[in-house]
Each structure stands twice: as structure tokens, then as C-alpha cells.
Amino acid sequence: MPAYWDWSQDWKNMPLAPVWDTDGGFGGDGQRNAPITVGEGRCVSDGPFANVEAQYFGDKAIPHCLSRGFASGAHIVRIGEPISPDALEELRETSTTFAEYAPELERRAHTFMRDGIRGEFRAYTGPYDPVFFLHHVNVDRLWALWQTSATGGEIAYGGPRHDTAGASAATLDDTLNIGNLLPSVPVSAVMDTSNGFLCYQY
Structure with missing residues (x-):
């Protein structure tokens, strides 16, 4: 697959x-x-x-x-x-x-x-x-x-945030929260797919 x-x-x-x-x-x-x-x-x-x-x-x-x-x-x-x-x-x-x-x-x-x-x-x-x-x-x-x-x-990275009133500007410090699937991390932690948090490449 x-x-x-x-x-x-x-x-x-x-x-x-x-x-x-x-x-x-x-x-x-x-x-x-x-x-x-x-x-x-x-x-x-x-x-x-x-x-x-x-x-x-x-x-x-x-x-x-x-x-x-x-x-x-x-x-x-x-x-x-x-x-x-x-x-x-x-x-x-x-x-x-x-x-x-x-x-x-x-x-x-x-x-x-x-x-x-x-x-x-x-x-x-x-x-x-x-x-x-x-x-x-x-x-x-x-x-x-x-x-x-x-x-x-x-x-x-940029654009508006969609989780807050008024759609404030998104930043690399914003937190990614995906429930109990993984720990919450800042956006900056997932910007590089080959780093220690994600660890994959295309």
C-alpha cells in the first residue's frame, strides 16, 4: 500500500x-x-x-x-x-x-x-x-x-487562527492539541518532518 x-x-x-x-x-x-x-x-x-x-x-x-x-x-x-x-x-x-x-x-x-x-x-x-x-x-x-x-x-507559517474569537494571527508558538492521541506540542515542533518529534521524510 x-x-x-x-x-x-x-x-x-x-x-x-x-x-x-x-x-x-x-x-x-x-x-x-x-x-x-x-x-x-x-x-x-x-x-x-x-x-x-x-x-x-x-x-x-x-x-x-x-x-x-x-x-x-x-x-x-x-x-x-x-x-x-x-x-x-x-x-x-x-x-x-x-x-x-x-x-x-x-x-x-x-x-x-x-x-x-x-x-x-x-x-x-x-x-x-x-x-x-x-x-x-x-x-x-x-x-x-x-x-x-x-x-x-x-x-x-502564518494565516489566521481558527480556534479563537476574532481569528488572531497564527504563530509558531501556538499549541497543537489533538486530544489524547499525542501530547500537545507547539507548531514549531512539527515544522521539520525529520526532527525527533515526527521523524519521517519523503
């Missing part, structure tokens, strides 16, 4: 990406002739996650099958072009600040997933689909590449 899905390699024909393989991947599209379930998706019927039941869609209790609804043709090419290797390289080379790079990378990647895969990715319940995690690891990988590029910055 791959550690991340480099969707830039599949931007022209996403439905044929190896990540959707029935045996070695995560299963494919929703059943084409089945009823629509959520997010313009249909039940996934092949692969290791067929028949998985999700309980929510967005913030509403809507029990349903794991759902996908792949876009195709000209539409997938149109939303895929901004995350093509050439487009991502241009973004990396021309973005000199975190404020330029991070929001644009996020916009391109999330548009591709939301409008290309649909189903669970159309709401805040994307984590029901295991591919959600491969997608986000790839976003992390691309950020790490930008950080170590000539235009990036290893400690470049």
Missing part, C-alpha cells in the same frame, strides 16, 4: 489511478447504475472497503454506504490541470511566502478531490474514505517540498 497518493500523476484520467485498484488499492467508483446516496456518489461495491457504512454526511446523521462518484471526461481534465506536475512546479517556484503557497495548494487539491471523487469528499466526512488520508499525506509532502525549495522557507 502506498503512503500517499500523488494525484498529480493521475490528473488527466483520475478514475484509472492505481489507488482505485480492487486488489492492491482501495476499491473504485460507486456503482454507476445504483441510486445516488450522498454528495453525488453511489455505493462502493468492490475492494476492501465495499459495504462499509458511514453514519454522518456533513453534520447530519445520514447512515449510508461508503460513496464515490467519479467525474470523467473534460470535467476531470479541467479540475485536474491545476494539480498537474507542471502546474504544481510553477506554483512551488513562484510562491515566496506561506500565505501565497498554502491556500492555493489547498484550493487546488481540495477542488480536485471534492469535484473529482465526490461522495464523502463533498462534506466534512471525507475521513470515512480511507483515500482521504493518502490525499492529505500528499498535501503534506508537497508542503515539505516547498519548504525545502529555493522559494520556500522551512519555518514559513
